[in-house]
Amino acid sequence: MRDIEIDSEEASPYECFECGTIIVAEDNPGHCPDCGGQMRNRQTPIE
Incomplete structure (x- = not known):
């Protein structure tokens, strides 16, 4: 796995665990x- 710098002011894709809806948001x-x-933030790996 590689390290990723996360910019808190940058919009990220978030995915619903239940239905799979994807939303792009800053928070x-x-x-x-x-x-x-x-x-969940799709840029954060699930372990």
């Missing part, structure tokens, strides 16, 4: 606007 939207599921 984590928290919950999916479609189903209410948890969102």
Whole structure:
């Protein structure tokens, strides 16, 4: 795995764990606007 510098002011794609909706935002939207599921930053690897 390689190190990635994350720019907090740069928009990032967030994906819903439940329905797969993708939103591009500067901050984590928290919950999916479609189903209410948890969102994750797609640039952060899942271990």
